[in-house]
Amino acid sequence: MxxxxxxxxxxxxxxxxxxxxxxxxxxxxxxxxxxxxxxxxxxxxxxxxxxxxxxxxxxxxRNVNLLVIALFLVVLYNTLRFLFNVESTFLLLLLVPALVVVLYFLTLGRxxxxxxxxxxxxxxxxxxxxxxxxxxx
Known part of the structure; x- marks a missing residue:
C-alpha cells in the first residue's frame, strides 16, 4: 500500500x-x-x-499495541464464549475496551x-x- x-x-x-x-x-x-x-x-x-x-x-x-490488545480481547471473548460455552458479564466487560479502541480509530482517530x-x-x-x-x- x-x-x-x-x-x-x-x-x-x-x-x-x-x-x-x-x-x-x-x-x-x-x-x-x-x-x-x-x-x-x-x-x-x-x-x-x-x-x-x-x-x-x-x-x-504508532499505537499498534492498542489494536493488538483489542484484537486479543475479541478473540479471547469469542473463544471463551463459543468454544467453552462460558457465559459471563465479565467477558462482556473485556470486549467493551476493545470495541472502544476500534471505534476510535474508525471515527475520531482516523x-x-x-x-x-x-x-x-x-x-x-x-x-x-x-x-x-x-x-x-
Missing part, C-alpha cells in the same frame, strides 16, 4: 513504504499531510524559503493514524556513510 501525499490540499504524489518523494514548492507557508485509504496524518504546517530543502518522514500507525515529522538526517546523508579515517588504507 502506498501513502498519498498532499500539499496544501492537493495530492502531489504517492509514497511506498520506506520510499522517497521529492516535491518542489514555492517559498512560503505550506501544509503537508499523508493519507492511506480513509486514514490520514494530522496536517503539518511549515515555512520554506527559496533553495531550502526539508525532509519529512511518514510513519504508519486523522491521527499516520504521523509525519521533520527528519533530522536527510535520506541522502543516511545512504552514504563517511569514510572512517582511523582505519588503515
Amino acid at each position: 502506498a501513502y498519498s501525499i498532499y500539499m496544501d490540499g492537493t495530492k502531489v504524489g504517492s509514497l511506498a513504504n520506506e520510499g522517497f518523494l521529492t516535491v518542489k514548492v514555492a517559498p512560503g507557508r505550506h501544509t503537508l499531510y499523508a493519507r492511506i485509504d480513509w486514514l490520514k496524518s494530522p496536517g503539518l504546517t511549515f515555512d520554506i524559503s527559496e533553495n531550502e530543502t526539508i525532509t519529512y518522514a511518514v510513519s504508519g500507525f 486523522e491521527k493514524y499516520l504521523s509525519i515529522a521533520a527528519e533530522r538526517t536527510p535520506p541522502a546523508a543516511r545512504a552514504v556513510a563517511p569514510p572512517n579515517k582511523d582505519l588503515p588504507t
Whole structure:
C-alpha cells in the first residue's frame, strides 16, 4: 500500500513504504499531510524559503499495541464464549475496551493514524556513510 501525499490540499504524489518523494514548492507557508485509504496524518504546517530543502518522514500507525490488545480481547471473548460455552458479564466487560479502541480509530482517530515529522538526517546523508579515517588504507 502506498501513502498519498498532499500539499496544501492537493495530492502531489504517492509514497511506498520506506520510499522517497521529492516535491518542489514555492517559498512560503505550506501544509503537508499523508493519507492511506480513509486514514490520514494530522496536517503539518511549515515555512520554506527559496533553495531550502526539508525532509519529512511518514510513519504508519504508532499505537499498534492498542489494536493488538483489542484484537486479543475479541478473540479471547469469542473463544471463551463459543468454544467453552462460558457465559459471563465479565467477558462482556473485556470486549467493551476493545470495541472502544476500534471505534476510535474508525471515527475520531482516523486523522491521527499516520504521523509525519521533520527528519533530522536527510535520506541522502543516511545512504552514504563517511569514510572512517582511523582505519588503515
